[in-house]
Amino acid sequence: MNSSLIGRFSRACVVALVLATAIVGCGSHRGDETPSFPAELASKIDEIAASSMTAALIPGMMVAVIDPERGSYVHAYGVSDIATGRPATIHDSVRIGSITKTFTATAVLRLVDEGKISLDDRLDRYVDHIPYGDVITLRDLLDMRAGVWDVSTSGALFQQLTQKTPATEWREGDFLRAIVDNPDRATPPNTRTTYSNSNFFLLGLVLEKVTGKPVREVLDDLANRYGLHETSYPADATMRDPVSHGYAYFDENPTDVTARTTPATFGAAGSMVSTISDLAEYAGKLGRGDLLRPETFRERARVQDTAAPDAALPYGLGLMVNNGWLGHEGAVLGYTADVRYLPERKLTVVVAVDHYTVPPASFTLLAPVIWSDIVGALYPGTQGEGDNLWSAPTPPVPSADELTSQLRQTLDPNVPLAQRPLRGQGDAEDPDLTTRIGSFFGKLQVEFQVKKVTRIGQSLYATADASSLGGKSPMVFPLVSSEGQWRIDRPWACAWVRMAGDSSPACK
Numbered sequence: 001m002n003s004s005l006i007g008r009f010s011r012a013c014v015v016a017l018v019l020a021t022a023i024v025g026c027g028s029h030r031g032d033e034t035p036s037f038p039a040e041l042a043s044k045i046d047e048i049a050a051s052s053m054t055a056a057l058i059p060g061m062m063v064a065v066i067d068p069e070r071g072s073y074v075h076a077y078g079v080s081d082i083a084t085g086r087p088a089t090i091h092d093s094v095r096i097g098s099i100t101k102t103f104t105a106t107a108v109l110r111l112v113d114e115g116k117i118s119l120d121d122r123l124d125r126y127v128d129h130i131p132y133g134d135v136i137t138l139r140d141l142l143d144m145r146a147g148v149w150d151v152s153t154s155g156a157l158f159q160q161l162t163q164k165t166p167a168t169e170w171r172e173g174d175f176l177r178a179i180v181d182n183p184d185r186a187t188p189p190n191t192r193t194t195y196s197n198s199n200f201f202l203l204g205l206v207l208e209k210v211t212g213k214p215v216r217e218v219l220d221d222l223a224n225r226y227g228l229h230e231t232s233y234p235a236d237a238t239m240r241d242p243v244s245h246g247y248a249y250f251d252e253n254p255t256d257v258t259a260r261t262t263p264a265t266f267g268a269a270g271s272m273v274s275t276i277s278d279l280a281e282y283a284g285k286l287g288r289g290d291l292l293r294p295e296t297f298r299e300r301a302r303v304q305d306t307a308a309p310d311a312a313l314p315y316g317l318g319l320m321v322n323n324g325w326l327g328h329e330g331a332v333l334g335y336t337a338d339v340r341y342l343p344e345r346k347l348t349v350v351v352a353v354d355h356y357t358v359p360p361a362s363f364t365l366l367a368p369v370i371w372s373d374i375v376g377a378l379y380p381g382t383q384g385e386g387d388n389l390w391s392a393p394t395p396p397v398p399s400a401d402e403l404t405s406q407l408r409q410t411l412d413p414n415v416p417l418a419q420r421p422l423r424g425q426g427d428a429e430d431p432d433l434t435t436r437i438g439s440f441f442g443k444l445q446v447e448f449q450v451k452k453v454t455r456i457g458q459s460l461y462a463t464a465d466a467s468s469l470g471g472k473s474p475m476v477f478p479l480v481s482s483e484g485q486w487r488i489d490r491p492w493a494c495a496w497v498r499m500a501g502d503s504s505p506a507c508k
Contacts, residue, residue, distance in 0.1 A: 037071035044377045049077045055454035055461035056365035057474055058355045060088035060244055062276035066348035080244040090277050092244035094352045096337045097330025100272040101200045102286055103219045105142055105318020107207055113293045126209040131186035140189045141199040142317040149185035150196035151178045161333050161358040164250035172264045175201055197269040204268025215268050226285050231274040237262045239273050246334020248357040249473045257334040270332055276352050279339045283348040287326040287341025323384040329368045331356050336367035349375055361495040362475045373457050390457045394481040397455050403462050404450040411438035425490035426506025433493055433506050440500035444468040460486055
């Protein structure tokens with residue numbers, strides 16, 4: 001196992017980053033804020049941002065809230081470059097990962113509106129040798145029901161994302177070759193909804209076939225039509241200046257991975273670059289269906305499979321649909337982002353973060369979680385049942401030493417269940433959930449010491465130094481307030497269960 005999965009973060013680096021956040025974050029560039037935005041709401045956003053950066057060791061973050069009733073708040077926090085200490089700004093370029101899929105889907109749907117293609121077209125009309133390509137439709141690709149193997153889970157690409165110094169480089173043609181050469185990994189279309197980057201990589205090839213242009217030109221043209229002048233599909237690993245550097249943890253200290261993502265890595269599934277300013281403008285245009293016929297957009301925003309088991313779903317046509325919020329989240333090495341729009345209230349909330357370590361089990365406090373915290377604080381009730389409890393009372397916050405002891409006992413398989421001080425959110429479905437994690441940690445000889453405890457809304461984050469057979473790097477334990485107790489976060493627990501190659505009734 002790579003040292004990025006389990007490890008320890010040096011105390012000196014924690015102190016340095018926390019101080020940088022405290023000093024730079026308070027005076028960070030506020031850009032195009034609307035002065036009328038309520039000060040108390042701006043303070044809530046600032047508090048959530050600062051706490052998230054402290055808990056998850058995030059160097060820099062950008063947030064945008066556009067509210068037709070309250071005004072706008074676009075703010076950058078922290079630093080965009082640890083080496084120089086340059087403050088982050090709202091015009092810093094960040095990689096937006098899978099938010100690229102929304103552009104790719106729009107480009108495809110525009111061709112449908114123009115009568116140049118049909119959603120019922122078979123994939124093999126445009127791309128040869130894809131398993132089940134004679135029955136997969138373009139609609140299947142758009143709504144994540146094509147059954148195409150997600151190449152981003154392959155050993156070769158996974159190595160590029162999880163090693164500090166990869167032995168090989170993922171090159172142009174490798175992605176397509178992996179799909180073609182592994183027909184046994186594919187499943188028949190319309191079996192289930194499964195999120196796959198491969199679907200949108202292939203849609204990029206469809207765009208090239210139909211338009212006769214490189215997908216980069218197609219998506220750049222689309223960004224221009226939207227009026228987004230800080231959004232582009234790079235030709236290589238280079239990003240438009242000024243750049244917010246992206247970071248990942250492979251050991252005790254953050255590694256600058258800004259140039260580790262090239263168009264060959266994810267293609268039309270995750271290559272685009274933008275800024276928080278452009279994303280704030282884009283959210284409404286995406287969520288209103290600009291550049292598409294009304295009937296096409298209605299079809300796009302319709303959830304294709306309401307029983308989908310995947311955590312990133314329900315899904316439309318290149319669009320995530322969650323309790324009325326329309327948009328997408330994205331993550332590539334060094335960056336996470338989330339862009340959403342609520343049509344009924346014309347609200348936009350966008351978050352971008354310049355830290356992402358793959359796989360993310362050690363750091364679950366990512367842009368989507370921060371987005372959810374901000375929305376919970378500002379717009380309670382808009383995320384579904386139970387969302388109005390964001391500011392409800394929570395149990396007492398334990399000290400770092402107390403939480404270290406509680407976590408160690410809870411994750412010790414030798415401690416009887418009844419004597420463990422913490423429970424998991426999924427214990428009702430699987431009483432052995434924490435035992436599974438503890439057994440896995442035991443095999444890796446994981447040791448940890450909590451250094452910082454941060455409460456954000458109904459959640460508690462324990463930032464720890466940790467070590468294992470893989471080495472040392474930071475680790476964050478998330479807990480959630482439930483029934484008057486702090487409980488181990490279910491998504492975090494399930495992420496570790498999957499990493500262990502195990503399964504649990506709590507993680508369906």
